Amino acid sequence: MNDQDQPLMQMTDIHIEGYSDERWHPIIKGVDLQLRRGQVLGIIGESGAGKSTLGLAAMGFARSGCRFTQGQVVFDGTDLLTLKESQRRKLWGTRIAYVAQSAAAAFNPAHRLIDQTIESATRSQLRPESESRQDAIELYESLHLPDPANIGERYPHQVSGGQLQRVMTAMAMSSRPDLIIFDEPTTALDVTTQVEVLAAMREIVDKYHTAAIYITHDLSVVAQMADEIKVLRYGEEVEQAETRSMLSSPKEKYTKSLWSVRSLEKPESRSNDIVLALKDIDAAYGKTQVLHGINIELPRGKTVAVVGESGSGKSTAARVVTGLLPQSQGTVMFNGDVLPPALKDRTPDQLRRIQMIYQMADTAMNPRQTVENIIARPLEFFHDMKGLEKEKRLLELLSMIELDESFLDRYPAELSGGQKQRICIARALAAEPDVIICDEVTSALDQIVQEGILKLLLRLQEEFGISYLFITHDIATVKAISDEIVVMYQGKVVEQGLKSQILSPPHPEYTELLLSSVPEMDPDWLTGLLASRDGRAGA
Amino acid sequence: MTDSTESPDGYSASAEVGAIRQRRSRAERSWLALKKAPLSAWFGMIVVAGYVFVALFAPWLAPYGEADIFITPFAPWDETHRFGTDQIGRDILTRLIYGARNTMGIALVTTLLSFIIGGGLGLVAAINRSWLDQFLSRAVDVLMAIPSLIFALVLLSIFKPSVVSLILIIAVLDSTRVFRLTRAVAINVAVMDYVEVARLRGEKLGWVMKNEILPNIMPPLVAEFGLRFSFVFLTIAALSFLGVGIQPPTADWGSMVRDNASLIQFAQYDLKAGITPLLPAAAIGLLTVAVNFVVDWFLHKTSGLRDEQ
Numbered sequence: 092m093n094d095q096d097q098p099l100m101q102m103t104d105i106h107i108e109g110y111s112d113e114r115w116h117p118i119i120k121g122v123d124l125q126l127r128r129g130q131v132l133g134i135i136g137e138s139g140a141g142k143s144t145l146g147l148a149a150m151g152f153a154r155s156g157c158r159f160t161q162g163q164v165v166f167d168g169t170d171l172l173t174l175k176e177s178q179r180r181k182l183w184g185t186r187i188a189y190v191a192q193s194a195a196a197a198f199n200p201a202h203r204l205i206d207q208t209i210e211s212a213t214r215s216q217l218r219p220e221s222e223s224r225q226d227a228i229e230l231y232e233s234l235h236l237p238d239p240a241n242i243g244e245r246y247p248h249q250v251s252g253g254q255l256q257r258v259m260t261a262m263a264m265s266s267r268p269d270l271i272i273f274d275e276p277t278t279a280l281d282v283t284t285q286v287e288v289l290a291a292m293r294e295i296v297d298k299y300h301t302a303a304i305y306i307t308h309d310l311s312v313v314a315q316m317a318d319e320i321k322v323l324r325y326g327e328e329v330e331q332a333e334t335r336s337m338l339s340s341p342k343e344k345y346t347k348s349l350w351s352v353r354s355l356e357k358p359e360s361r362s363n364d365i366v367l368a369l370k371d372i373d374a375a376y377g378k379t380q381v382l383h384g385i386n387i388e389l390p391r392g393k394t395v396a397v398v399g400e401s402g403s404g405k406s407t408a409a410r411v412v413t414g415l416l417p418q419s420q421g422t423v424m425f426n427g428d429v430l431p432p433a434l435k436d437r438t439p440d441q442l443r444r445i446q447m448i449y450q451m452a453d454t455a456m457n458p459r460q461t462v463e464n465i466i467a468r469p470l471e472f473f474h475d476m477k478g479l480e481k482e483k484r485l486l487e488l489l490s491m492i493e494l495d496e497s498f499l500d501r502y503p504a505e506l507s508g509g510q511k512q513r514i515c516i517a518r519a520l521a522a523e524p525d526v527i528i529c530d531e532v533t534s535a536l537d538q539i540v541q542e543g544i545l546k547l548l549l550r551l552q553e554e555f556g557i558s559y560l561f562i563t564h565d566i567a568t569v570k571a572i573s574d575e576i577v578v579m580y581q582g583k584v585v586e587q588g589l590k591s592q593i594l595s596p597p598h599p600e601y602t603e604l605l606l607s608s609v610p611e612m613d614p615d616w617l618t619g620l621l622a623s624r625d626g627r628a629g630a
Numbered sequence: 631m632t633d634s635t636e637s638p639d640g641y642s643a644s645a646e647v648g649a650i651r652q653r654r655s656r657a658e659r660s661w662l663a664l665k666k667a668p669l670s671a672w673f674g675m676i677v678v679a680g681y682v683f684v685a686l687f688a689p690w691l692a693p694y695g696e697a698d699i700f701i702t703p704f705a706p707w708d709e710t711h712r713f714g715t716d717q718i719g720r721d722i723l724t725r726l727i728y729g730a731r732n733t734m735g736i737a738l739v740t741t742l743l744s745f746i747i748g749g750g751l752g753l754v755a756a757i758n759r760s761w762l763d764q765f766l767s768r769a770v771d772v773l774m775a776i777p778s779l780i781f782a783l784v785l786l787s788i789f790k791p792s793v794v795s796l797i798l799i800i801a802v803l804d805s806t807r808v809f810r811l812t813r814a815v816a817i818n819v820a821v822m823d824y825v826e827v828a829r830l831r832g833e834k835l836g837w838v839m840k841n842e843i844l845p846n847i848m849p850p851l852v853a854e855f856g857l858r859f860s861f862v863f864l865t866i867a868a869l870s871f872l873g874v875g876i877q878p879p880t881a882d883w884g885s886m887v888r889d890n891a892s893l894i895q896f897a898q899y900d901l902k903a904g905i906t907p908l909l910p911a912a913a914i915g916l917l918t919v920a921v922n923f924v925v926d927w928f929l930h931k932t933s934g935l936r937d938e939q
Contacts, residue, residue, distance in 0.1 A: 113662070413830055434829065442832045455823040459845035472831055518827070 099269055099302050100126040100149060105162035107144055107153060107326075118144050118157065120326045128269065129300040133317030133334070135307060135349075137537035138508070141326040142306045146272045149304055150187050151179050167269065184211035188263035192275040194255040198247040204258050205243025212266040223265065230261040233298060234291040253284035257291050264295060271296065271303045277312060281400040281564060282608040289315055289610075290621055308537060310349060311610035314338055315617040322346050334614050348539060350612070355542055355571040357549060359590045362390035362574075365424075366558050367412065367445075367526050372421035374411050381407045383582045384421070389526065392556040395587075396569040398605065399579035405562045408579070409528045412560065413447055426525065443473045446519035450531035452511035456503040462514055463499040469521040488517045492547060509540035516547065520555075528560045533568055545571050566609040570594070578602050667927055674923030681917055685731040692724040697879040704893065707902045714906055717889055722906060726913060728881035734917075736876065737863040740797045740804070744862070745855060748805030752812025753839045756820050767813070770806045778803045779868065786874040796875060800865055804858060811854050815847045849928075856925035860918045867914050883910035 102124040108115040119141045126132055136142050147154060151164050151171025164171040166187065171179055183189070188211075191197045198207060208230075209223035218226065224243075231239035234257040247255060256276055263271050273292065277285040293316055296303050305316045313320055313334075320337045322329040322345070330343045341347050367389040374382040382404050389395045397405045410416040412423060417432035424430065425445070431437050449455040456465055463485065470476040470484055486496055492513040503511055512532060519527050529548070533541040549572060551557060561572055569576060569590070576593040578585040580601045586593060598606065607620060667675075684691060693712075698720065705715040713722035755763040773781075782799055789795045819825065820843060828838050869875035870884030878885065890907035897904025 415826065415830070434832075437832075439832055442830065447827070447830060449823045449827075451823065455827060457824045457842055457846070460841075469831060472833070522831075 098125045099128050099130075099167060100124065101163070101165040102149060103163045103165075105145070105148055105164070106160045107141075107148060107157055108160050109144075109154075109157045111156070115158075118326050119148065121161070122323070122326070122328050124149065124304075124321070126270065126302050126304065128302050130319070131296060131303045131305055131317045133305045133307065133313035133320040134323060135310060135313050135320060136323035136329075137308065137539065139325075140323040142308075142323055143274055144326075145323065146274050146304055146306045147189075149270070149272055150183060150189065152183075181215070184268075185215045185217065185266045186268050187270045187272070188266070188268040190256075190259050190263050190271060190273045190276050192278055194259045194276075195247065195252065195279075197259060198255065200247050202246075203243065204245055204247065204250070208243060208258060208262045208265055211262070215266065217266050227261060227265055230264050230295070231258070233295055234258075234261055235287065236261075251284070253280050253288050256280065256288050260288075260292055260295065264299065264301075267299060267301075269302060271301055273303060273305045273307075273316075275307050278307065278309070282566075282610075283400055283604055285312070285610070286608045286617070286620065289617060292316070293617070309610070310538075311612045311616070314612055314614045315610060322349070338612060338614065355545060357394075357572055357574070359574045360393065361589060362393055364391040365389065366391040366426060367560070368424040369408065369412070370422050370424065372408070372411055372418045372423070374407055374416055374418045376407075376416070380419075381582050382411070382418070385579070385582070385584045387560075387577050387584065387587065389558050389560055390574070391525070391558055392552065393574040394552065394559040394561050394572050395575045395577055396561045396563060396573035396590075397577045397579060398563060398566070398569055400564060400605070402581075403579040404582040405564075405579055406530055407582075409447070409530055409560065409562055412526075412528060413445060439473065443469075443522045444525040445528065446522050446524040446526070447528045447530065448512070448515050448519055448532045450535055452508065452515050452535070453503065455515050456511065458503050461500050461502055462506075465503075465514060466517050466521055469518060473522050484521075488521055491520060491551065492517045507540075508536050509543060512536065512544055513547065516544075516551070520551065523555075524557065526558045526560065528562070530562045531564070532561075534563065534565060541568070542571075548572060566606060578605065663931065670923040671927035674920040674927070677916060677920035678924060681730055681734065681920075684727055685734050688727050688731045692721075692727040694721045694724045696724065696728040696881050698724070704903070706900060707906075713909060714903065716886070717892075722886075722890075722909065725881040725886060726883070726910060729883045729886060729910060730913070732876060732880055732882050733863060733866060733884070733914075736793060736797060737859055737866055740801045740862045740866070741855060741859045743797065743801035744805040744858065745808050745851070747801065748808025749812045749851065751805075752809040753816050753843060754835070755809070756813045756816035757825075757835060757838060757843070759817075759820075763813075766809070770809050773803065773806045779865065782865065782869060783872065783874060786869065791874045791877060793876065793880075796866065796869070800862055800869075804862055804865075808854065808858065812847065812851065815850050816843050819843050819846045853925050853929040856921050856928070860921045860925075864914070864918060883914050886910040 102122070105119050105122050105124070106117065107119040109118045110116075122141075122145060124132070124145070134142050134145060144154070144157065148159070148164060149166075151166070151174065153159055159172055162172070166182070171182070198204070205224060205227055208227045209220065212218055212223045212226075213220050217223075227243060228239050231242055236242050236254055236257055242250065242254070242258075250258065260276070276292065277288050280288060289312065295301075303316075305313060307313050317334050319331060319333050321331040322343070324345055329345050330337075330341070332342075337346070338350075341350055365388050369385060369387040371384045371386060372382055373380065373384055385404070385408060387395065387397070387408065397408065399405050407416065411418045411432075412430075414430075414432065414434035414437055422429050423432070425441065430441060434442075466485055466488055467481060470481050476484060485499065489495060489498060494510065494513060498506070498510070498514075503514070506514065515532075532548075533544050536544065545568065548559065552559065559572070561569075563569060573590050575588060576590055577587040578593065578599075578601065585599050585601050593602065594606070596603075610616060700711070700715055700719040700721065703715060703717050703719045705711050705719070707714045711721050711723070713726070715721055716725070751766055755766045782803055785799045786795065789799070825838060825842050828842050866875055867882075867884030867887075870882045871888045873885070873888065875884055876882035887907050887910050893903050893906050895904075
């Protein structure tokens, strides 16, 4: 590379506005961005910070309903914004490529993977088709996909999510672009898969000396990938620095707060008063057996975290407890009594005592009901409250979740993600339950908001002695909230025990894999992990 | 719980910024939507409003009584009879005005009934998803397999053609389509977490239907209501034209077309006389087009297909 000093991408004073509610609102307010060849820039920030918009802006593209109002996007000497749409289109896919968050949604299910991989290279007549095919197979190989010679003949639904994400990277790479934009490429993946994908992406970007913009909200992931990190908030740059110095000594208050979020940790404690116990539970969807004789005990007033990758049966266990999926064998004991398997056989009192909070607060609230309707219904239904008594209790509940009465007449669409989840917590609290099942309640939220929700849950537990069955795949969340941990794998419980026991070695094999795959905020973590795994595989 | 990690920038839950959205009352929102409505929708709304006005105030607008008979049958257009008289000497204009009331009234009642039947069963099937869903869906398939106009003709000739049997038969036959639509859209809503929350609370089926599902499927149902209204209206006109629909002396556009159809042959002598049977037909056509314009706009608005800026 002879033009090291000449930046490949030079974005200056970018302003982008989005149209909603009859007006233009600023999304990006004057951000500069510079990228040299072979450099990887990480962009982090909360949702709504304008990360993705900025990433797309680097392609000279604004989503429909958005527009550039100011600024220049100079790519290799030409300002993309002055080009015609058709000229920009020629650059996309060939010199600038984009890897989206959800690979499953980005592939056409009706075509074979290899045809989609080489499409842009063939269409732009970069290389003849047969050469492209050979090249795609080489790319698959360098991305460590299994059976690289034949995997391209499969259809998107025939490979796993992690593999699909790597095929998408191969697709972006096939025309050897100068710049790749990764938009949260590993967010939808399990931690164990994420490691493989991250390693493959880093390797291939290195190998072809491609510049990359890596967008994510996960600090520990960006630490593995980027040479430099840019922090965005409310469409403005907070700070930018070289990865190591950014991690060790962030300058801005906001960045420091992002860094400190993950230090929340609850001291564990033990109790022998078991409120809920699953005994030898088998459960099946139709003929597919999902749970194989699992045993979980939840002590009163404590938190048991259920961890495992997707498909391990965590959520199915929750469905058995709630009665949505009656078990085929085994019993659920609740407050010392056998809980009837089917929902319709349970008494209103039993229903009241077990509440559930969902991952997606958006779909857990009826968009046509106000906050008041949503929280008031369990009060009327379970406690027969009316008039003043109900209103008083509503305000109490709102103050418990740190919101005020101005929220009563809002609709869910008018709330932020964290506020929505708080309303769902208030709805569960309104029933005055013994047990709350939390199904990945924080995984859709930004880190600062996550911390707020976790603190709230901890405080409520202290005040009301509620027990949580906390389903999650995020180990940092587990550390923050749990007393005990249950590790699940393929429908079986690998182990249950106090947090300190589970998190300290020696581990069973699967627990080890799960724990070691959780990214740490250390730029050398991935390198170290891969080296140690290779070492073990070689030994 | 350690408090050492208190967020440095004074995090507060209520200060989080939700979607930027200006609060507007229902009236303001409707007015905004109306302002952006295309010309065709405005045309449709004005025409429909005109029809409704005529139907409501028929006795005051019409020059004569609905069944008043005059001496000259097939009288030409003149001052006393604006559009002439029909085969037994009734004023055409009067019957056109009363026809709006009868045809539209009956079509409205029929459509409402078919929505109550089809919508209700569709909701139950969507939530229940058991043998009941199978049973209802297959029964609907069977009913839909038979051409509805012919089926209606058969049923109407078995039962005595009266307004009540007309309404019931068309409502039941038409409810099959409403059932399918309601079931399809309600299934999407029934799998949402908030419906699960209501079920976990132990709510009754009726409550879940009314409070959790119905409000979320209203837009497609309202659009379908407009469309079905047009079809019911056309079916009634067709049945009346065939002589098994609305019976005389009740004025109705379909039977008016049939009764005066022979006048078309006189178009070569008197153009106006030839046009006479086309007037009720035009009334039917215009209303159908107008309703469809409004429905199209409404569907476009609620389907989330935004106009590109």
